[in-house]
Amino acid sequence: MKDIRDLLIAKSAEKLVRETSQQLSQPSSPTHEDLFECTKAKPISNLSTFGVGDKYASIFKFSQFNKMQTSAFPMIFQDSDNCVVTSPTGSGKTVLFELAIIRALKENSKAKILYLAPLKALCNERISDWSHKFARFNISVGLLTGDSDTREVQRARTCNIVISTPEKWDSFTRQNKDRKESLLPLSLLLLDEIHTIKEKRGANLEAVVTRMKYLYPNIRIIALSATVPNIDDISKWLRKPEKLAATTLRFNESYRSVKLTKTVLGFNRKSTTNEFQFEAFLTSKLLAIIQNYGNKKPVLVFCATRKSTIMTAKALSTKLGSYFPQKPPITDRLQPQLLDLINNGVAYHHGGLSSEERRVIENGFLSGKISVICCTSTLAAGVNLPAYLVVIKGTKTWINGSLQEYSDLEVLQMIGRAGRPQFESQGACVIMTQSAEKAKYEKLIHGTEEVESSLPHKLSEILLKEVASGQISDSQSANDWVKTTFFYQRYLVSPYSYAAVVKPVIYKKPSHCLEFLLQKRMKELWDGGLITIQQGKFVCSCYGDTMLRNCLSLDTMKYLLKSKNIEQDKCLDFLCQTPEFGNVEYRSLEKTLFRKINQSQLIRYRLEGEIEAVWQKVHLVVQFELGRLDYPTHPSFKNLLFNFNYDKAKVLRQMSNVINAGISIFERKADTTSLRSMLYLGRCLSAKAWENTALELTQIEGIGKAGARKLEAGNIHSIKEAVQLSKESFHQFGIKNSATIYDQLRLFPQIHLKARIIKNASASDLLNIAIVITTPIEYIPNYDSSECTILINARNTKELIKFMKIPLRQTSGHMEINLEMDARLNKEIVIYADFTDKVGSGTEVSLSSLQSIDESDFSDEEDVELMLIEREKRKYEEQAQTDAKRRREYSLEMTEEGVFTEIERENSSMSSITLE
Known part of the structure; x- marks a missing residue:
C-alpha cells in the first residue's frame, strides 16, 4: 500500500500548483510588461x-523545485504555448526542459522530442543524464553529433528523445526529403543556449530552427537563454503561427540558488x-x-593555453604560501x-593530462586537498x-597562431x-581583460548586450541548403523564407545593425533592400554553378549537391572549382590549403612535435623551413597516417598525444570529404589529371597507407608496420610482389604466422582487365x-560499401573519355561493359x-582504336572464366553533354526573362545612392 505521506504530499502539491497557476496565469500571448511583472511576483x-x-517525480533528485522553476511551472508544464526563458547561468534552467518532456510524454507516451545544443559537450551531458533518468520509464534517448555513426542515426529514428547539434540535424533533415515522415510525430523542440545564434556557428542553428518551424508548424518550442535584453525578438521569432x-x-x-558577485577588471x-x-x-x-574575492575557498583560474595553465600554477604555488590551510599530502604516482x-x-x-592525472586532480579539488586549479576553457x-x-x-586565447576572443558562450560557461x-x-567571478574590452564584458555578464543574427554572414550557404531542402524554389519563396528567420525579426527593428551586408538606401524600404540582398546572393550561387533553374524553379546543381553532401564551406567549393590540372605529387599540398582546414587549431606547444615528425625518415614529402602554418600541420598529420609513423616517445610530447589524436581524426574526416568533393568536381570538369590525383590520394587515405610502397602490405592481416619494413628490406615493395613469395620465404624474412599470411595474400582482391574495340x-x-x-x-572486407572505379582517357592528350564507379555489391566479381566509341578516334x-578503398589492387591496359586484337594483362597460365553479362548499352556522353547544354541555355533564357533581370540596374543605382 502506498505510504499515506506520499499521498498527502501529492495532494498538497496539486493544490499549490492550482493556487500558483491562478496567481500567475496570463493571456496566451502576454505583453512584455505583463510577463515582466509575472516573473517578478514571487x-x-x-x-x-x-x-x-507520482510517476515522474522520481526523475528529480530533490523534493522541491527552486523559485525560478516554481514560477515557470504553470507556463512550462500546464500550458502548451511555445516558451522562451531567459535566466542566469546556474539557476536550474535544465529542469524546465525536463518538465516540458514530462508534459509531452503524459500527453503521448510515444511522443518524439528533439533537443538541440550548440556544443557536443552539452549534448554529451544531456545524453548521460537523461539516458539514466528516463530509462526506468522505457523512454529511449539517442545521440546525433558530428561523430555519430550509422547505428546512431538508425537509433535516433526510433528513440523518444533525440539529442543533436544544429550542424548534424541540418544534414539529417536536409539530405533526405522524406525525413519528416520518418520522424513523425515530432511534438517538442528544446533549444538550449538559444542566445548563441549571435555566434559564428549561430547561423546554422537559426537556419535549422527556421526549417523545423516550416516542417512542423504546430511543434511546441521551449528555448532557454542566458540573460539578454532583447529576448522579445527571440519570442516573436519562435511564436506559434496563430x-x-x-x-x-x-x-x-535573484533567482540564482547561489548569489554571484560578478566583477570585470x-x-x-x-x-x-x-x-x-x-x-x-x-x-x-x-x-x-x-x-580579495576568494574568501579562502576553492578557486578555478581559466587560462588561454596549456602552457599558461602550468606557468600560472607555478607562479601561484610560490605566492599563496599559507593563505590556504595545509592539507594532507597526496601520494599518487x-x-x-x-x-x-x-x-x-x-x-x-x-x-593533455592522462586520465589518471585528471582523476587525481579532480578528486583532490572536490575533497578540498587542492585549493586552486589553473585550467583551460575546456574544463568549463x-x-x-x-x-x-x-x-x-x-579574454583571448591562442587559435592557429593568433589571439582570438573567447566566444560569449565560453565566457558564460566559465562563469557558470x-x-x-x-x-x-x-x-564570485572575476574577468581580467584589457581596459578597452571592459565595457563589452560588463554588458555580457549583466545581460545588457543585445543578440543579433549571424545569418547574413553565411547567407549564401544557408540559401543553398534551403534550395536543396525544397523550401526555396523561386524569388517569392526566398522572400517568404527570410521573413521566418530571426535575422528578419532583428533587421526590421535595427536595420543599421546589418548595414555591412544589407546596404541601406534612401529611397528603399528596409524590406526592399533585403529582397535585393536575397536576389544578389541567389545570383551568386547561380553564377558559381551551384544552383540552376529548371522550369522557372531554383534547384541544386550537381556542384551544389556535392558541396552539401560533403559538408563543405562555400569558400572551399570556390577553391576547388577554380583549380585544374593538379599533379599527383602536388595534390596533398593543394588539399591541405583549402579553406576547410581553417578551423584546425595549431597550438604553439605543438611546433616542436611537428618539427620532429617532419624530420622522420618515413615522411614522404618533407616540408622545407619552419612548420608555422595550419596547412603544414594538416600536411604532416595526413603523412603521419599514410606513412604509419610512430608517435614520438620523448616525455615532452606525452601531454600532446590526446589533442594530436583528436585533431588527426578531425583532419582525416575533413580530408576525406574534400577528396570526395574533388572527385565529383573534376569528373564533371573532365579534368583527368586532377581526377586521377584525387582518386589516388583517396585510396591511400582509405587504406591508411601510401600506394606503391611496402606499406601496401599493412592491409594484409598479420603484417604490421614492422613486417612491412622487413619485407621492404628484402626488396619486396608491393602486394603483387609479395604474392609471388613462398610460405618459407616469409619465415626467412623473420615474419611469424607465415602460413596465415601466405593465405591472406591470396585472398586480397586484385583487378584484371581485358579490353578490345569491336569495329562497326x-x-x-x-x-x-x-x-x-x-x-x-x-x-x-566491407564489400557492401566498396567500389571499383573505371577511368578511360587518351594517353597523349589526357582527354577524359569515361569515368564510372561500380559498387561491388552490384557485381559478382565478373562483369563486361560495352561503351560506344567515336570510330574516328585514332589515339x-x-x-x-x-x-x-584499397591500394595495390589496381591495373591498367592500353590499346589503340586502330587495333583489332585484344590487349590484356591476363597471362596464358591464368584460368579465369569471364561471365559475360548483357547490359543495356549506355548512351554516348556527347548526348548527355548536348542535353546539359540545352538545359543550361534554357536556364539562361529563363534568367534573362526575369529571374535576375533587375539586379544589375539595382546594383548600380544602390551603389550611387547608398548611405555611407
Whole structure:
C-alpha cells in the first residue's frame, strides 16, 4: 500500500500548483510588461516535485523545485504555448526542459522530442543524464553529433528523445526529403543556449530552427537563454503561427540558488607590451584577486593555453604560501613537478593530462586537498568542478597562431562554474581583460548586450541548403523564407545593425533592400554553378549537391572549382590549403612535435623551413597516417598525444570529404589529371597507407608496420610482389604466422582487365571491357560499401573519355561493359581500374582504336572464366553533354526573362545612392 505521506504530499502539491497557476496565469500571448511583472511576483512557496505526478517525480533528485522553476511551472508544464526563458547561468534552467518532456510524454507516451545544443559537450551531458533518468520509464534517448555513426542515426529514428547539434540535424533533415515522415510525430523542440545564434556557428542553428518551424508548424518550442535584453525578438521569432509571440519568462539574478558577485577588471596595456608580457602582468595580479574575492575557498583560474595553465600554477604555488590551510599530502604516482604543485594546494588541468592525472586532480579539488586549479576553457564544458571563485585570466586565447576572443558562450560557461550550491549560498567571478574590452564584458555578464543574427554572414550557404531542402524554389519563396528567420525579426527593428551586408538606401524600404540582398546572393550561387533553374524553379546543381553532401564551406567549393590540372605529387599540398582546414587549431606547444615528425625518415614529402602554418600541420598529420609513423616517445610530447589524436581524426574526416568533393568536381570538369590525383590520394587515405610502397602490405592481416619494413628490406615493395613469395620465404624474412599470411595474400582482391574495340560499319564502334576480380566478392572486407572505379582517357592528350564507379555489391566479381566509341578516334587510350578503398589492387591496359586484337594483362597460365553479362548499352556522353547544354541555355533564357533581370540596374543605382 502506498505510504499515506506520499499521498498527502501529492495532494498538497496539486493544490499549490492550482493556487500558483491562478496567481500567475496570463493571456496566451502576454505583453512584455505583463510577463515582466509575472516573473517578478514571487510564489508563496516552492512546489513539490510531486506536482508532475507520482510517476515522474522520481526523475528529480530533490523534493522541491527552486523559485525560478516554481514560477515557470504553470507556463512550462500546464500550458502548451511555445516558451522562451531567459535566466542566469546556474539557476536550474535544465529542469524546465525536463518538465516540458514530462508534459509531452503524459500527453503521448510515444511522443518524439528533439533537443538541440550548440556544443557536443552539452549534448554529451544531456545524453548521460537523461539516458539514466528516463530509462526506468522505457523512454529511449539517442545521440546525433558530428561523430555519430550509422547505428546512431538508425537509433535516433526510433528513440523518444533525440539529442543533436544544429550542424548534424541540418544534414539529417536536409539530405533526405522524406525525413519528416520518418520522424513523425515530432511534438517538442528544446533549444538550449538559444542566445548563441549571435555566434559564428549561430547561423546554422537559426537556419535549422527556421526549417523545423516550416516542417512542423504546430511543434511546441521551449528555448532557454542566458540573460539578454532583447529576448522579445527571440519570442516573436519562435511564436506559434496563430500567436504574436511565444510566452516569455524573464528571471533576474535573484533567482540564482547561489548569489554571484560578478566583477570585470580592466587593465591598461602599453603599446610596447606584447601578449606574453601582458599575460605575465595579469598573472602577477592573481594573488591579490584571490585574496580579495576568494574568501579562502576553492578557486578555478581559466587560462588561454596549456602552457599558461602550468606557468600560472607555478607562479601561484610560490605566492599563496599559507593563505590556504595545509592539507594532507597526496601520494599518487604522478609527474614530480605536478605532484609538488598539488601538495602546495595548486594544480593545472588541461586536455593533455592522462586520465589518471585528471582523476587525481579532480578528486583532490572536490575533497578540498587542492585549493586552486589553473585550467583551460575546456574544463568549463565537460567537467563538473564548481568553485567558490572563478577567475578568467584574459579574454583571448591562442587559435592557429593568433589571439582570438573567447566566444560569449565560453565566457558564460566559465562563469557558470562559480558558486557551490551544495556548500554555500554565495560565489564570485572575476574577468581580467584589457581596459578597452571592459565595457563589452560588463554588458555580457549583466545581460545588457543585445543578440543579433549571424545569418547574413553565411547567407549564401544557408540559401543553398534551403534550395536543396525544397523550401526555396523561386524569388517569392526566398522572400517568404527570410521573413521566418530571426535575422528578419532583428533587421526590421535595427536595420543599421546589418548595414555591412544589407546596404541601406534612401529611397528603399528596409524590406526592399533585403529582397535585393536575397536576389544578389541567389545570383551568386547561380553564377558559381551551384544552383540552376529548371522550369522557372531554383534547384541544386550537381556542384551544389556535392558541396552539401560533403559538408563543405562555400569558400572551399570556390577553391576547388577554380583549380585544374593538379599533379599527383602536388595534390596533398593543394588539399591541405583549402579553406576547410581553417578551423584546425595549431597550438604553439605543438611546433616542436611537428618539427620532429617532419624530420622522420618515413615522411614522404618533407616540408622545407619552419612548420608555422595550419596547412603544414594538416600536411604532416595526413603523412603521419599514410606513412604509419610512430608517435614520438620523448616525455615532452606525452601531454600532446590526446589533442594530436583528436585533431588527426578531425583532419582525416575533413580530408576525406574534400577528396570526395574533388572527385565529383573534376569528373564533371573532365579534368583527368586532377581526377586521377584525387582518386589516388583517396585510396591511400582509405587504406591508411601510401600506394606503391611496402606499406601496401599493412592491409594484409598479420603484417604490421614492422613486417612491412622487413619485407621492404628484402626488396619486396608491393602486394603483387609479395604474392609471388613462398610460405618459407616469409619465415626467412623473420615474419611469424607465415602460413596465415601466405593465405591472406591470396585472398586480397586484385583487378584484371581485358579490353578490345569491336569495329562497326556505323559511325560508332564498341569498346568492350571485361573485368575480373580474383577474390569472390563475399570474401572482400566491407564489400557492401566498396567500389571499383573505371577511368578511360587518351594517353597523349589526357582527354577524359569515361569515368564510372561500380559498387561491388552490384557485381559478382565478373562483369563486361560495352561503351560506344567515336570510330574516328585514332589515339591510344588507357583504361585504369582500382578499388576506392584499397591500394595495390589496381591495373591498367592500353590499346589503340586502330587495333583489332585484344590487349590484356591476363597471362596464358591464368584460368579465369569471364561471365559475360548483357547490359543495356549506355548512351554516348556527347548526348548527355548536348542535353546539359540545352538545359543550361534554357536556364539562361529563363534568367534573362526575369529571374535576375533587375539586379544589375539595382546594383548600380544602390551603389550611387547608398548611405555611407
